[in-house]
Amino acid sequence: MRGWDFPLELDRRSGAPLTEQLVNALVAEIRRGRLEPGAALPGTRTLAKGLGVHRNTVVAAFEELRTQGWVETSRASHTRVSRALALPERVDQGRRGEALGFPLRPVRNSSRRFEAAPAGVLDFTGGLPDDRLFPTALLARAYRRAVAGPRGRPLAFGDPAGSPALRKRLAQLLSSRRGLSVGPDDVLVTRGSQLALHLLALALVKPGDVVAVESPGYPSAREAFALMGAHLMPVPVDREGLDVEALERKLERTRIRALYVTPQHQDPTTVTLSAPRRQRLLALARRHRFAIIEADYDHEFSLDGAPVLPMASSDQHGVVVYVGTLSKALAPGLRMGFVVGPRALRERLLALRGQVDRVGDLGLENAVAELLDDGEVQRHTLRARRVFRARRDVLVAALRRELGEVVDFEVPRGGLALWVTVKRGIDVERWAARALAQGVRFFTGALYSPEGRTLSALRLGFGALDETELQEAVRRMARAL
Structure with missing residues (x-):
């Protein structure tokens, strides 16, 4: 049916005449605005063949529509939606919540700052x-090899934890460069660190729980926790990073579920959390039984001297959940983050990931694994x-x-x-x-x-x-x- 892409359905079991059903279906499309004034309808033979009905059924429907003023017929016998019809009122896309009959839940969207x-x-x-700066040609070749190569079926559903090859390489990198003692099964790959934060918020936070955040701090992390109904408890940041003494005073009167912190190149102030404060923070987490969510978002870019090892490398009691990303080392549009944490939490994250995102891009993950293996990323x-x-x-x-x-x-x-x-x-x-x-x-x-x-x-x-x-x-x- 030339230029005809409306899925009209006729119910032969309803008992209603097919002519009447076709008339009602076409009127509904005109009312919705999907068939606009002047739009051409297919020929009667074409439409009858497409619907599997006798041509006389379509002829009778068109005649009824013409009688009601919905369509008009030209000298060339072309049937069109009547040009005399007023256009239907369009729903303002900016007011879709009201159109649904209720206001939509407000959501702060600081991620707009990443828009071009x-x-x-x-x-x-x-x-x-x-x-x-990124060598896109190298990635393109690696991606072609990953999709066409022998590593499983890269276009089918894969492991929800991420490409085994990439998780193996990440575990090696975290062990050799960042001081973590982890294996491939300890790593969960996500489409960027922001998805990792949302999964953690889903896994850790119930409405009414308190989550401590840096002030000033990363707005997208705050939004992830607030979306789950968490109450945010700001903790000041000074030249040595998060003010752990201020946090300790707050903990005397408030029980928290988690603390989100960026110890390395704090976002936004760029300061690094001092070693004494790191150790004190780990002790506080053990004593007050809260999780430390450590976001190590640009570990690779220590511009003067060697990077400081993450807090997770000193964690002997499983209180730190480590969130990292390859997007900074590669390119911001390549969304690839990862989470390392206690096994029970990882299993919960896997279950939630299956509901939210199912799996990642296995082909891309295998391509990045190859670039890591070859030393190209380094x-x-x-x-x-x-x-x-x-x-x-x-x-x-x-x-x-x-x-x-x-x-x-x-x-x-x-x-x-x-x-x-x-x-x-x-x-x-x-x-x-x-x-x-x-x-x-x-x-x-x-x-x-x-x-x-x-x-x-x-x-x-x-x-x-x-x-x-x-x-x-x-x-x-x-x-x-």
């Missing part, structure tokens, strides 16, 4: 790596680290030159962003709006505040802009100020 900036806008947001990371160190230094110099009188910051030893404090008297929200009009985008500290406070601070991600772009972006910031 408009054309011509230099984007400081996200703290992401530059996807232009070589790319080394090259990228040199590039990002240079970009950090260019941004630092540009800020001091163009904005040195109004901003202050510590040069981060790792990570892909600067946390910049702004001198009093400057409206950072207005500055951000004016900067966007000048063609540069950045987010202010308010995004990272669990309490919703206005912070006189900015987070400037330098990983995704080259050196020329970074200098131009700072000049635009200065003009906007």
Whole structure:
């Protein structure tokens, strides 16, 4: 049936005449707006053949529709939806909740900060790596081999825990580079660390539970826990990372279910949690029986000196759940995270993963496993680290030159962003709006505040802009100020 893709159904067992059923079905499509005024209907023979009815049934239906004013017939004997019909009222897509008869549950969506900036806008947001640096040709070849090769059936449902080859390689990497004592069966691969956080929220949190979070801290983690009905308990961050003394005082009067923390290159301030605080935090978790969710989101990008081993490497009592990602080492659009935790938790996560996502992309996971085996990921990371160190230094110099009188910051030893404090008297929200009009985008500290406070601070991600772009972006910031 030429240009005809509406699944009309006639029920021969209903007892209603087929002509009447066809008339009602076509009127319903016109009312919905799927058949618009002027839209051509198929010929009677074509439609009769497609529906498996006698042509006279269709002829009679068209005649009834013409009599009622729903269709019109031209001199060429083409039947069309009547052009005289008023268009049906369309449902405003922005008001779908009201159209359903009830308001939709409000959901904060800070992930919009990862959306691409408009054309011509230099984007400081996200703290992401530059996807232009990634060797896409190597990945494409590895993916073709993974899909066509002998490793199982990469396009069928696979192991919900992830590719066995990738889990084996990740276990080796975590043992040799990050100090964890794990095997392949201890690793659960997910489509990015954000999915891992949502699975953990589902597994650990009941409505009304309290989850401690860093302040300022990563907004998408807060949203994952809040979505499950958790009450968030902000804990301040200072130059040594999470203020463990402040947490201890809060624990004297509040029982918490979990703590979310970024000990390495804290998001957003980039500070690293000191060794004494790490040990004290582990002791608090044992004493007060809460889980530490450690997000090690950019371990590979320690720009000055060796990275600090994660807290999970010192955990002897199973209180730490370790969340990592390969998306920073590869490219942000390649969603590949992983979780390591106690066996009982892993089994719960597997069950939940089956309900939410079933399995990951086995072909992609096997391709990344091959790149890890061949050392390509490690070589790319080394090259990228040199590039990002240079970009950090260019941004630092540009800020001091163009904005040195109004901003202050510590040069981060790792990570892909600067946390910049702004001198009093400057409206950072207005500055951000004016900067966007000048063609540069950045987010202010308010995004990272669990309490919703206005912070006189900015987070400037330098990983995704080259050196020329970074200098131009700072000049635009200065003009906007």
